[in-house]
Amino acid sequence: MSLPYLLLLPGLACDQAVWTDVxxxxxGEAEIRIADYGNSDSIGDMAxxxxxxxPGKFAVAGHxxxxxxxxxxxxxxxxxxxxxxxxxxxxxxWTPGEAGEQERAKRLAWVELAKSQGMRxxxxxxxxxxxxxxxxxxxxxxxxxxxxxxxxTLETFAGQINALLNRPDATPTLRQIRCPTMILCGRxxxxxxxxxxxxxxxxxxGSKLAVIERCGHMCTxxxxxxxxxxxxxxxxxxxx
Numbered sequence: 176m177s178l179p180y181l182l183l184l185p186g187l188a189c190d191q192a193v194w195t196d197v198x199x200x201x202x203g204e205a206e207i208r209i210a211d212y213g214n215s216d217s218i219g220d221m222a223x224x225x226x227x228x229x230p231g232k233f234a235v236a237g238h239x240x241x242x243x244x245x246x247x248x249x250x251x252x253x254x255x256x257x258x259x260x261x262x263x264x265x266x267x268x269w270t271p272g273e274a275g276e277q278e279r280a281k282r283l284a285w286v287e288l289a290k291s292q293g294m295r296x297x298x299x300x301x302x303x304x305x306x307x308x309x310x311x312x313x314x315x316x317x318x319x320x321x322x323x324x325x326x327x328t329l330e331t332f333a334g335q336i337n338a339l340l341n342r343p344d345a346t347p348t349l350r351q352i353r354c355p356t357m358i359l360c361g362r363x364x365x366x367x368x369x370x371x372x373x374x375x376x377x378x379x380x381g382s383k384l385a386v387i388e389r390c391g392h393m394c395t396x397x398x399x400x401x402x403x404x405x406x407x408x409x410x411x412x413x414x415x
Contacts, residue, residue: 177206178203178204178205178206179204179205179206179233179234179257180205180206180207180208180229180230180231180232180233180234181201181205181206181207181208181233181234181235181236181410182207182208182210182225182226182229182233182234182235182236182248183197183198183207183208183209183210183235183236183237183241184210184221184225184235184236184237184238184241184242184244184245185209185210185238185239185240185241186237186238186239186240186241186242186263186264187239187240187332187335187336187339188294188298188323188324188327188331188332188335189238189239189241189323189324190209190211190323190326190327191209191211192319192322192323192396193238193323193393193395193396194209194238194395196395196396196399196402196403197236197395197399197402197403197406200399200403200406200407201406201407201410204407204410204411205234205410208229210224210225210241210244211224212224212225212244212331212335213331214330214331214334215334215335215338216333216334216335216337216338217337217338217341218240218243218244218247218338218339218341218342218343219247219343220338221244221247221338222244222247222248222251225244225248226248226251226252231255232255232256232257233255233256233257234256234257234258234259234260234410235248235249235256235258235259235260236259236260236261236262236406236409237260237261237262237264238262238263238264238394238395239262239263239264239366239367239392240264240335240338240339241262241264242261242262242263242264242265242266243264243265243266243339243342243345245259245260245261245264246261246266246345246348246349247343247345247348249348249351249352250343250345250347250348253351253352253353253354256354257354257355258354258355258356258409258410258412259352259354259355259356259357260356260357260358260359260406260409261356261357261358261359261375262359262360262394262395262402263359263360263361263364263366263367263392263393263394264360264367264372264375265367265371265375266344266345266346266349266374266375266378267344267345267346268342268343268344268345269339269340269341269342278340279340282336282339282340283336285297285300285301285332285336286329286332286333286336288300289329289332289333290329293325294324294325294327294328294329294332295321295324295325297324297332298320298321298323298324298325299321301324302317302320302321302393304365304366304392305320305366305391305392305393306320306391306392306393306397307361307363307389307390307391307397308363308391309389310391310397316396316397319396320393320396346378349375349378349379350378350379352379352380352382353380353381355381355409355412356379356381356382356383357382357383357384357385357405357406357409358372358375358376358379358382358383358384358385359372359384359385359386359387359394359402359405360372360385360386360387360394361386361387361389361390361391361392361393361394361397361398362386362387362388362389362390363389363390363391364390364391364392364394365391365392366392367392369386372384372386383409385405387401387402387405388401
């Protein structure tokens with residue numbers, strides 16, 4: 176009997192490393208693919224690339240930007256998705272105004288830093304606001320995140336920033352989701368706050384909200400044991 180299929184979607188400038196512990200935890204329970212978006216520069220194209228050559232039905236879990244890609248997959252092919260998990264993510268589109276312009280400026284500043292000093296220098300700046308403050312002195316964790324970003328090219332990073340600045344609003348999609356769904360975040364995630372995840376969970380009928388304590392945005396790398404436990408429970412849940 177074949178194993179159920181699980182598609183894992185990385186976030187901005189992330190790769191398989193962000194899902195390594197989750198994939199190990201589900202070894203033997205699922206046939207796992209960790210997506211590589213290539214140089215896709217839109218959420219829609221990322222969804223297309225991620226689902227190429229996946230047969231039949233599958234479960235999907237997305238972290239950060241990968242959560243937005245997961246929501247786009249749900250919009251395009253809801254009948255094929257058996258389970259959904261979205262971790263440390265968001266759902267609204269970019270909107271003009273002061274908050275939107277501040278976000279745009281911050282994201283474009285990261286691109287300029289990567290252009291002038293390289294991806295690793297950009298990652299050192301980026302990571303300060305993305306992990307729990309207590310983990311900033313955890314050299315193995317911080318270096319693993321910086322190494323991951325360093326594997327991405329400037330072209331790939333700039334394309335993903337463009338995708339995020341031109342992202343779709345997933346609100347209508349969230350209201351239509353009916354498969355078993357888990358929304359998870361680190362309690363101290365300052366980029367995708369707990370309040371934001373409560374909104375997402377409130378929009379998805381029957382979804383479960385899981386909160387990882389003493390954890391920032393990079394939950395799968397900061398608190399792998401706790402995240403793995405939540406992912407395992409979600410993956411073993413029954414389909415509606």
